[in-house]
Amino acid sequence: MQLAQKIIIADDHPLFRAALQQAVAKAVPGVEVIEADSLTALQETVVQHGDADLVLLDLHMPGTNGFTGLVYLRGQNPGMPVVVVSGSEEPRVMRRAIDYGASGFIPKSSPLEVISDAIVAVLEGEVWLPQEVAEGADEVTEGDAEFAAKLGSLTPQQFRVLMMLTEGLLNKQIAYELNVSEATIKAHVTAILRKLGVHSRTQAVIEASRLGVEPPKTEMG
Known part of the structure; x- marks a missing residue:
């Protein structure tokens, strides 16, 4: 399988965007990375790069409120996979993200190697959650x-x-x-x-x- 060549990183913290870039480069050699630091910037980026293969999305960027950014992005671009990368690590939050259309949820505390493995898994069509969270039902109403x-x-x-x-x-x-x-x-x-x-x-x-x-x-x- 040919892995994706264009990934959008949407997070308002420059240091974490840099860390994610490392993980992405390890997962997808030669990848083109586009960054966005707010929902407004992400909206513009998605319009310009509608062929992006994946979006790594923070839940708490300026212009968003919890799952609203995820839900909006999935509604506007249903063919573009979105993985939430967040400091919110409650199992309930992770499972709800999947229910709202995310292809994965990566805790920000994860080692870079785990983040890279998760990105590869999603690009190969899997839904990725931390192993201890993958089981258990907590569906949205x-x-x-x-x-x-x-x-x-x-x-x-x-x-x-x-x-x-x-x-x-x-x-x-x-x-x-x-x-x-x-x-x-x-x-x-x-x-x-x-x-x-x-x-x-x-x-x-x-x-x-x-x-x-x-x-x-x-x-x-």
């Missing part, structure tokens, strides 16, 4: 799965607006951050509520919070 599917239908800009809503920002604050008019943000919010099947921004925020994951108590999440 039907409601979570349904909301995840709706979340994947949002456009990149609508997703950014939703994440800013979860941070408690007002329309005028979001408009300032995104350098658009307040009327544009109102239109985005209307579209978001319609796509998510909710009737208020508060309901949208509550729904999005269901996909949240408590950040790890380490610096590199």
